[in-house]
Amino acid sequence: MLSVRLLVSALTMSSLVLGLLGLLEDPSAACQNLTAYLGISQTAVSQLDLRYISSRNSYWNTKLNAYAPACVVYPENAQDVSFILKTIKASGSRFAIKAAGHNTNDLFSSVDNGVLIDLTHMTGKSYDASTTLATYEPGSSWGDLYEYYLTYGRTVVGGRIHDVGTGLALGGGMSYLSPQYGMACDGFRELEVVLPNGDIVTASSTQNPDLFFGLRGGGGNAFGVVTKYTVQSRPIGTLYAGNLLYVFDQHERILNATRDFILYNADPKAAVLMNYNVLTDA
Ligand SMILES: Cc1cc2nc3c(=O)[nH]c(=O)nc-3n(C[C@H](O)[C@H](O)[C@H](O)COP(=O)(O)OP(=O)(O)OC[C@H]3O[C@@H](n4cnc5c(N)ncnc54)[C@H](O)[C@@H]3O)c2cc1C
Structure with missing residues (x-):
């Protein structure tokens, strides 16, 4: 194992030199080195590999499925x-970071002929009852996190739809709990971050506070890869919720009701989410 890693390091160093000289932009060098180091259980290079198919085709905006990564890698920790990141930088390859793939924009979490870093193998989570802090890795959906923390009678501030991913919090994050507790990123207490140069650092109000500030709403894919979130958890009580559905030409009344809620609601525990859906002819 050691000799494999030494060989990979040597390959990486030679790629680094070529990359620095601008001679390598082909993602195949990065994909080869990553496969050698991480092993086939954490890399998918074939477009016929079921994991590749799943990673490529699980974007909420299905238009993004058209982008074909050269390979998909599945890190399991910050060291991976x-x-x-070091290997990608050395090869000069394009890349993208993907959590749950709900960002609708081209090339935000999708990449054509580059390395796709799929975070869905990083699903560790824990709860510390002495501090009431919750710690989770970036690969879970909000639904998974809610179910997990529910067993402790707690929750975290996150997305309003269960299959949205943790990238939401890096962009701020509006939650049903936001009127009471603020945005998802307001709950951040400490983040483990891998910087573009590969350094693993902690960002908090006392360590790297500028980085911490930027990560609280500055958007995903901006300053590095967040590999662990430690956030303030919140108590969970009885929830009263439901859907009101209106059809056809009620949009004026729905707009007015939503406006009135925003203007006059004084209950910080109350929230509303308005949706317009167009039903196409079947
Ligand atoms: C159906 C639906 C419901 C939504 N509901 C809400 C809502 O209730 N509240 C709200 O605020 N927003 C909501 N959004 C918007 C959502 O917050 C964004 O689309 C968000 O980018 C999705 O995060 P993701 O992890 O699912 O997506 P991804 O596309 O995987 O990631 C989003 C961005 O963050 C980057 N990123 C992800 N993880 C990391 C990481 N660990 N480190 C560094 N960069 C990372 C990615 O590269 C990408 O640029 C919703 C979107 C959809 C499609």
């Missing part, structure tokens, strides 16, 4: 992410 560090190696991946």
Whole structure:
């Protein structure tokens, strides 16, 4: 194992030199080195590999399925992410970071002919009852996190639809709990971050506070890869919720009702989410 890693390091160093000289932009060098280091259980290079198919086709905006990564890598910890970023940098390859793939924009979490870093193997989570802090890795959906923390009678501030991913919090994050507790990123207490140069650092109000500030709403894919979130959890009580559905030409009344809620609601525990859906002819 050691000799494999030494060989990979040597390959990486030679790629680094070529990359620095601008001679390598082909993602195949990065994909080869990543496969050698991480092993086939954490890499998918074939477009026929079921994991590749799943990673490529699980975007909420299905238009993004058209982008074909050269390979998909599945890090399991910050050290893997560090190696991946160093390898990508050395090869000059394009890349993208993907959590749950709900960002609708081209090339935000999708990549054509580059390395796709799929975070869905990083699903560790824990709860510390002495501090009431919750810690989770970036690969879970909000629904998974809510179910997990529910067993402790707690929750975290996150997305309003269960299959949205943790990238939401890096962009701020509006939650049903936001009127009471603020945005998802307001709950951040400490983040483990892998910087573009591969360094693994902590960002908090006392360590790297500028980085911490930027990560609280500055958007995903901006300053590095967040590999662990430690956030303030919140108590969960009885929830009263439901859907009101209106059809056809009620949009004026719905708009007015939503406006009135925003203007006059004084209950910080109350929230509303308005949706317009167009039903196409079947
Ligand atoms: C159906 C639906 C419901 C939504 N509901 C809400 C809502 O209730 N509240 C709200 O505020 N927003 C909501 N959104 C918007 C949502 O917050 C954004 O689309 C968000 O980018 C999705 O995060 P993701 O992890 O699912 O997506 P991804 O596309 O995987 O990631 C989003 C961005 O963050 C980057 N990123 C992800 N993880 C990391 C990481 N660990 N480190 C560094 N960069 C990372 C990615 O590269 C990408 O640029 C919703 C979107 C959809 C499609």
